[in-house]
Amino acid sequence: RLLDEANTFAAKYGTLLQVLIFPLIAAIAGGVKLFRDRQRNRPDLHLELVDVGRAGAAENVTFGLKITNLGECPATRTQYTWTPRSSLIMTPVPAGFLVTKGEPRRFEFTMDSDELIGHGLAGVMRSRYRLLGWLELTYYAGWGLWRTVDTAINVGNDPTIPVQLGKVPRPPWTDYITPLKTWQEKRIRDKDIRDLDRYLQRCREYLAARGVEVELLAPGESLNRLFTELRRRGWRSSYETGGRGYEVYAEKDYPPSSGMTIRLSANTLVDAATLVVASAIESDEEHGG
Structure with a gap:
């Protein structure tokens, strides 16, 4: 009797199962698999x-x-x-x-x-x-x-x-008061901007002492000078738009088997290149290159 009822159900709802239910189950299974794969490969x-x-x-x-x-x-x-x-x-x-x-x-x-x-x-x-x-x-x-x-x-x-x-x-009590927290976050952001400006200025002075002038009023010439210095020192470099304006990438192999990769970003391409060239020269001096 159960077999007869099953055959009757299949005959009555077979088309509905094929058109709607089975594709829905397959879609749900595929979505679950995609989500699990994404969770397994997510950045950590x-x-x-x-x-x-x-x-x-x-x-x-x-x-x-x-x-x-x-x-x-x-x-x-x-x-x-x-x-x-x-x-x-x-x-x-x-x-x-x-x-x-x-x-x-x-x-x-x-x-x-x-x-x-x-x-x-x-x-x-x-x-x-x-x-x-x-x-x-x-x-x-x-x-x-x-x-x-x-x-x-x-x-x-x-x-x-x-x-x-x-x-x-635990967060300080000021984090629970929105105006104070907003003021504190703004103060920290302003300090980070000032610190980055000071660090950029130190990098420019560091490069100038080694014969690489970075002129803010002539960004095209400065950019050409910076990338020329990287090539002269044997660094392979490239750049692209990044999360904060521009990102400059540089890579070099040191004998016998060590290597160095530098990737930094800044609001302008000249600033990003300045940071990378200063880091590259420091790396060369550490490795005696």
């Missing part, structure tokens, strides 16, 4: 300390914070917010950069050794003095989704490793 940024100098071994303690993308898809339009709680200085980086798998980016930090040791001693009595600052990255992960990764930088427990990463503290 991780932060890691690298090249940490020993406290007291030099006048300044320097270290890097490496950004690694563990996902298959690139993290685009990456923005950052550096919140200092000490004299720890982060070298400004133009926002809106790209982080792809296999090509990590990094931030550079510097702090006076004596001040770092002083923070460590004060942190024995009050833990809040161990906090040097925290960094927050926001990046576009596709499909209209934005993701955030953050880390705090604290005084380390060992002089050989003077800094360590930790959890970001």
Whole structure:
């Protein structure tokens, strides 16, 4: 009897199943598979300390914070917010950069050794003095989704490793008052712009001391001079419109097996090229090239 009822149902609703139900099930299954593949390949940024100098071994303690993308898809339009709680200085980086798998980016930090040791001693009595600052990255992960990764930088427990990463503290009470939060964010943005302007000026002075003049009133000549300097030093370069105006890319191989890749962006092509050429010359001097 059950078999007869099944045959009757199939005969009555067979056309409906073929035209509507089965394609709908296939579409849902395909959408689920596409979503799972996207989730599996989405960009995933991780932060890691690298090249940490020993406290007291030099006048300044320097270290890097490496950004690694563990996902298959690139993290685009990456923005950052550096919140200092000490004299720890982060070298400004133009926002809106790209982080792809296999090509990590990094931030550079510097702090006076004596001040770092002083923070460590004060942190024995009050833990809040161990906090040097925290960094927050926001990046576009596709499909209209934005993701955030953050880390705090604290005084380390060992002089050989003077800094360590930790959890970001709870937001200050001003974040819960919208006008104060807006004012604070504007103040930080203005400070980042001033820091980037000062860093650009230092780069121009650094290049001028090495015979590469960057004239703001003659951007065409300056741009030609900058790219000529890259070619003369053996760097392969290109540029494109990026998240913050223009992005300049440079790459060079150092014998026997090391290499260097630089990708920086700025509001204008001349500024982006200035940052890249200054970094390229510093890299050459470090490698003796």
